[in-house]
Amino acid sequence: TMQSNNLLELAGAISSGAVRVVDLTFTLSPDFPVIVLPPEFGQAAPVRIQEISRYDGRGPAWYWNNVTFGEHTGTHFDAPIHWFTGKNLPNNAVDTMPAKDMIAPACVIDCSAQAAQDPDFLLTVPLVEAWEAKHGRIPERNWVLLRTDWSKKGWRDYSNLRDDGAHTPGPNPDVMKWLVEERGVIGFGTETIGTDAGQAGHFEPPYPAHHFLHGAGRYGLQCLCNLDQLPATGAVIVASPLKIQNGSGSPLRVIALVSST
Numbered sequence: 001t002m003q004s005n006n007l008l009e010l011a012g013a014i015s016s017g018a019v020r021v022v023d024l025t026f027t028l029s030p031d032f033p034v035i036v037l038p039p040e041f042g043q044a045a046p047v048r049i050q051e052i053s054r055y056d057g058r059g060p061a062w063y064w065n066n067v068t069f070g071e072h073t074g075t076h077f078d079a080p081i082h083w084f085t086g087k088n089l090p091n092n093a094v095d096t097m098p099a100k101d102m103i104a105p106a107c108v109i110d111c112s113a114q115a116a117q118d119p120d121f122l123l124t125v126p127l128v129e130a131w132e133a134k135h136g137r138i139p140e141r142n143w144v145l146l147r148t149d150w151s152k153k154g155w156r157d158y159s160n161l162r163d164d165g166a167h168t169p170g171p172n173p174d175v176m177k178w179l180v181e182e183r184g185v186i187g188f189g190t191e192t193i194g195t196d197a198g199q200a201g202h203f204e205p206p207y208p209a210h211h212f213l214h215g216a217g218r219y220g221l222q223c224l225c226n227l228d229q230l231p232a233t234g235a236v237i238v239a240s241p242l243k244i245q246n247g248s249g250s251p252l253r254v255i256a257l258v259s260s261t
């Protein structure tokens, strides 16, 4: 049928390279920095990869590990249940979210110049409107990915922790409310630790990306990389979190399909 031909054409285009598959994921390792919350709160467990056997007496023909990690570690996905504003929504966990939400187009907003000047740079509605004047209105059910080139920093600058918390770029409250309510985005993605800015705990409402996205049943992606390899529009994101029972999120492989033509 027509549909199956389109799907087979896509598979052929991926095989031939006419459609590039761009990996937007950091390697999940014990060295990767994880979010540090104020000391009075529970903290993410460190990533641990413990070898069970490696073709030796513990397992002569096989290599495998036990892996421990927090749901919000490395390049990872946030489900609506992660935030109190999404706690009562239907199908709000990674194991109950609709599979169709795992594939959607993306708009990439390049703020790398601004973020290079100011680690506390905030995306605003006027900046997105200026982007739309150039690239067209953000369609419904798209990811909006904030390119800051933060993923190119060394670990210390990547976390950019000071005594008053992290200083990393992100969205202001107005733009998050606007993206969700006026543009119907499926989610918001960042290169930094967290979809929110490092100082977002002081915003109103606190952590506005989490607040508005998950309150509307939408999703977050964070610690992305290689956003500089994506076009402003036209990429399709595949983001399928682990099917953790009642999970609030999970590390995952995020890939983007990009037409080479």
Ligand SMILES: O=C(O)C(=O)c1ccccc1S
Residues within 6 Å of the ligand: 035, 037, 072, 078, 082, 193, 194, 195, 196, 207, 210, 222
């Ligand atoms: O979703 C996250 O990884 C994240 O940024 C976060 C996690 C837990 C608590 C607060 C925040 S703000």
Ligand SMILES: [Mn+2]
Residues within 6 Å of the ligand: 072, 076, 077, 078, 194, 195, 220, 222, 249
């Ligand atoms: Mn998260």
